[in-house]
Amino acid sequence: MRKIYVAGNWKMNKTKTDAVAFALELKSKIEPFEKTEIVICPSFVALAPVADILQETRAGVGAQNVHWEVSGAFTGEVSAEMIESAGCQYVIIGHSERRQYFGETDENVNKKIKRVLQTCCLSPIVCVGETLEQRESGKMKEVVETQIKNGLAGLSTAQMERIIIAYEPVWAIGTGVTATPEQAEEVHGFIRELLSTIFDETIAENTSILYGGSVKPDNIESLLKQNNIDGGLIGGASLKVDSFVQMIEIAEKMGN
Ligand code: 13P
Numbered sequence: 001m002r003k004i005y006v007a008g009n010w011k012m013n014k015t016k017t018d019a020v021a022f023a024l025e026l027k028s029k030i031e032p033f034e035k036t037e038i039v040i041c042p043s044f045v046a047l048a049p050v051a052d053i054l055q056e057t058r059a060g061v062g063a064q065n066v067h068w069e070v071s072g073a074f075t076g077e078v079s080a081e082m083i084e085s086a087g088c089q090y091v092i093i094g095h096s097e098r099r100q101y102f103g104e105t106d107e108n109v110n111k112k113i114k115r116v117l118q119t120c121c122l123s124p125i126v127c128v129g130e131t132l133e134q135r136e137s138g139k140m141k142e143v144v145e146t147q148i149k150n151g152l153a154g155l156s157t158a159q160m161e162r163i164i165i166a167y168e169p170v171w172a173i174g175t176g177v178t179a180t181p182e183q184a185e186e187v188h189g190f191i192r193e194l195l196s197t198i199f200d201e202t203i204a205e206n207t208s209i210l211y212g213g214s215v216k217p218d219n220i221e222s223l224l225k226q227n228n229i230d231g232g233l234i235g236g237a238s239l240k241v242d243s244f245v246q247m248i249e250i251a252e253k254m255g256n
Contacts, residue, residue: 002208004224005164005231006248007039007125008238009064009092009212019046023053025241030059036251037208037231039090039125040238044078051087062090062125065098068111080116091116092233094151095127096170106150113151117159125164125233126151127212128191132171141190148194157199165191165209166233172213174235181222181229184211188228217246224254 014022019042030038038059042050051061063086067077083091093116094109109126116124128147130140144167152163167187172179179187188209196204211223212233223229231251237243 002206002230003037004035004251005037005039005208005210005233006220006244006251007037007041007062007090007166007210007231007233008244009041009095009233009235010043010239011064011097011235012043013239014042014046016046016049019043020049020053022241023050026059026245027053027057029241029245030057030248033058033248033252035255036248038248040244041090041092047083047086047088055087060089061086062088062092064092064095066091066093066112066116068108068115070115080119080122084119084122089121090123090125090164092125092127092166094147096129096168096173100170106147109147109151110153113155113163117155117162123162123164125166125210127166127168127233129168129170129173129213135169135171140187144187144191145194148191149198152198155199157203160195160199160203160207163207165207166212167191167209168212168233174214176214178214178216178219178223179211181226184223185226185228188226192228215247217243217250220247221250221254224251 041062041064063083066080093112098104113124116122128144130143134143169179192204208230210231210233211229215232215234216237
């Protein structure tokens with residue numbers, strides 16, 4: 001059975017104080033949950049305090065970016081070991097905002113994934129997705145295929161067991177426009193087929209593929225009902241404890 005995730009990507013939101021307050025409240029509300037994998041991804045400065053608070057709970061903590069080198073003269077960058085030592089279990093790699101605003105390429109994504117897999121226990125959440133222009137010009141599958149093939153190039157099947165994929169159509173991020181469950185399912189199914197071609201059937205069957213792009217309490221159920229959607233990577237609606245917890249409740253009730 002694939003794991004189902006409700007993962008919050010806070011992007012550049014919340015001070016350390018705000019993040020700590022959220023984590024304390026979340027901790028008090030997630031005790032009843034037993035199935036859903038819960039993840040929050042605060043900014044770098046809040047990782048350690050949030051991870052300390054959530055340590056004994058079922059919620060994991062992830063960073064939003066990582067550098068591909070171990071250490072050295074890379075001013076402003078943060079290594080996988082630093083993230084792991086802050087108490088994290090996850091790191092988002094290749095988010096479309098990093099690709100769009102910070103020049104992230106599939107090659108960088110691949111280097112970052114490989115470095116993260118050198119740590120003991122960090123799992124990369126690898127993001128892919130097409131822009132509106134690419135979708136409208138019929139290049140959606142081609143774009144996603146290139147991102148998947150190049151991003152995951154050279155990984156062994158054993159390494160793939162640690163990878164989580166997030167399909168985030170760029171046109172649905174922060175716009176309030178969600179892909180319909182059918183639109184998302186089409187691409188999720190396509191990604192799963194690709195995984196079976198590049199790796200094998202077992203990897204394809206066991207890899208969690210999350211959907212991201214205007215996920216909220218109102219639409220998460222219809223998305224999670226799709227065969228190939230194994231959770232959400234959620235921006236805006238993850239910033240308030242109540243809506244975040246509501247989405248976990250829905251995932252739990254669906255019996256995942
Ligand atoms: P929104 O949920 O705010 O659209 O953001 C999605 C996202 O980019 C998560 O990584």
